Each structure stands twice: as structure tokens, then as C-alpha cells.
Amino acid sequence: MCGRFALLGTPEEIEALMGLMDVEAFPARYNIAPTQPVLMIVSGETPPPGSNRPDRRALLVRWGFIPGWVKDTANYPLMINARSETAIDKASFRTAMRHRRALIPASGFYEWRRDGKNKSQAFWIRPKHGGVIAFAGLYEPWANAEGSEMDTGAILTTSANETLRPIHDRMPVVIDPKDFSRWLDCKTQEPRHVADLLKPAQADFFEAIPVSDKVNKVANMGPDIQERVSEGALEAKKPLRQKPPESDDQMKLF
Template sequence: MCGRYTITVTLEELMVRYMIGVTNIPYHRPKYNVAPGQMVPAVISDGRTNRLGELRWGLIPSWAKDEKIGSRLLNARAETAADKPAFRGPLRTKRCLVPADGFYEWRTEPDGSRQPLRIVLRGGGIFSMAGLYETWTAPDGRRISTVTILTTEPNELMAPIHNRMPVILRPEDEALWLDRSVRDPEALRHLYTPYPASELEAYPVGKAVGSVKADDPSLIEPLAKS
């Protein structure tokens, strides 16, 4: 799964990377420990241009009775999303990009302890995780826009760490993912291939990242070797 990630760049860097002219995000600061339930930057297409806004992490289906379901829909398995009631509609018409520059996963060590690692692009930089979004209307009239991140099988780097990893899109595939005229899930299936292990690297970080309250630059510092 993908349960924590980082997006430590500025709003201006995001706008340049995704060719955004204007945005309704009033303020963005680097985030070193994005956690479920938080507002996260996401990119959608209106059919003509890309738009950058914020969505709450944890998808609430339009038909849901209670918004608490969002805490259980942080991720969607790419292989089966087209068949799931919560995801099949958004997969056809409400796809988005979730920008990140790293994500965390916990590896079980021989002694049973769990070591957090941060996975990044070799050489650094922003990458796009494939997301689905939805807008839910609460009984009191509130409209809540939410997002889930797709996951796929692990590559060779991730396999010893976890049995899933986020669907990371190559820059040249982002336009297809955002294209609202593409509604056939089969036309997207080839995008779920695990991102090449040779283009990623993982390094251990301190266990402070396990706290959702922690959010500062020290979290992404490589763990000092003992």
C-alpha cells in the first residue's frame, strides 16, 4: 500500500512541473510526512488545461452514507479497480495525479522490528502517483472532494520491503491518465506496470516518521549508520 509520502517542493515548482497557470491553493508548504485524512495537492484536467487543487486523502464514494469510509479507501488496487463499486466510476471519469517526491514504507527486520524507508527517484525530483477522485455531499450539505492512490505489484526494489507499491506514472503517460475522453479501463491497464526498480532508490530514515504529528525536514534525512 501507500500510506505516507512526501512532497517537499514549493507551490511554484509544482506549477512549473505540471504547467499550471493559476491555482486555487491559497498556501502550500513542504510536507515531509503526508498522512491519511490530510489535504493533499492533486492535478486534474478540465479537458483543456491542467488544474492544481487540494483533495482529502481517503476516497468517499458518492453513494456513501458516512464519510468515515474514506479512512478505509486510501488505496485502490489497480488490477481490480474497474470492478469495485467505489472505484469503477472514478476510474472512467475522475482520474488525477498525486505529486510526490518520495514515499515511505516499513520493512520488517530479522528481529521483528520495523524499519521505515523513504523511496525516491534516483537523482531526486517530483513524480506522479496515479489517483482517483470523487466529490461526496454530506447530509448537512457539505461537499468533500477526496482522493485515493492506486497501487500495483512491487518491483525488484520494493519486493523485499512490501508486497505493494504506488502506481508511478512516467511523465509521457500523465496526459493519457488525465484524458477525460478515455473511459475504457483497458486502455489504461498498461500504465499499472511497476515503475522500474533501476530508477528508484530506498534509504532508511528515523522512526519518528511513524507519528502523524511529525512533519519536519529531519524526517527525510538518511539514518546514520551505526
């Protein structure tokens, strides 16, 4: 799964990677948590006149997917991830898979490996080549009973590759830049046409850096949470499913 991630790239880096123009300035975010706003890139409506850039736009989306048909969120689960293998078959995600696919710029993500009943080790997982990458995402507009609207979203996950499997059995789907247009094209590319993109990253794509438990608290938002700590070699053992620490709902949109 993916319960925390980071976005450290500059607006200029994101513009260059995503083919956007005029991305608003924003600070580096080292500890993005569920219910917080996240940046998503989606397909636009019409090609920009006289532009050779792809037609894309940026959205600020609440991380936590809410299907449009949900009336009351009080008893609805917080859906921050969607399993890519089954999303098209799930009532919650079926419409978004067909009509509202997105890219989520990220510099890496955090995962926790359980080392015992009451002990876990956090890892900062980043691309070896550095820079900004794009997770596959879904978004959905949602309106409450008073008519107030917001966009909500989730990260698509897949089975972990052999490098990350000792830590956790799931990882975010990473979309290669050459496939951005195909993934975002919901007009001519049905879910079955882009199913081949929903796969684990190659084994040498990410590196996992053990970090302290500072990342467990959402209030810790500085670069120190990514500092390496002493850690033995990762043992190739069957992972236990591990939820990230609970968010304290900082920046919550509700």
C-alpha cells in the first residue's frame, strides 16, 4: 500500500515532467498524509490553441477517495489506495477507472515493515535516479448534503517487486513518462487498453532507506525525517501487512 509520500520537486521540474504550464509555487512536502491535499495531473478538455504541449491540468485533490454516490462519509472507510488488479470491478472505483484517471507527482513514498508485535521499521523509498516520478491515480468529485464540492482521489497499487517485497507486499503503480498520455486518455483508452501499465516497477527502480519513527507523526514535516538510520540487511521474509501510523488529520479538508 502507500500511506505516506513526499513531493520535493520544484514547480519547474513538475512542469517539465508533466508537460504543464504555470504550476503555482509550493513548498517541498516531506510527509504527505491521508486527508491532506495532494497534487494530481489530469487530462484537459480541449487542446491549448497553438501549443505543442499535451492538454493537461493540475488539480488539488483531497487524498481519500469518495465515490460520488456516497451521501454520508461518517461511516464510509478512508480509501487512500485502490488495488489496480480489481479497481475496474469495484463499484467504488469503476467509473473513475473509465473516466477519471490521473497522475500523482511524487519524489518517493514511505512504508513500514513489521519486525515484531509492537515494533516496526519505517523506510523512505525513492527512485534510484532521483527526481520526480508519477504514481497512477484516480479522482472523483464529491458533494456533501449542503452542496459543497471537492475532488477526492486515491493511489493505485500493485504487488511489490522483489526489492520491496521484504518490506511490504504492495507498492504504488508508477507510470513511465512515455505512457502519460495513454494513461490519461479516458476518451479512446478504456481500462483494458491501459491494463499493461498497472505493474510493479522494475527491481532496480527504487531504493529503500531505513529512517527513524519521526515520520510516524504528521506534524514532523522537515527533511530530517528522511535521514538514514542504522539498519541491518533486509531479510527476504514473507511480509506482514502493515498499516501506517494513524494520521492526526493535519490539513484535513472536512
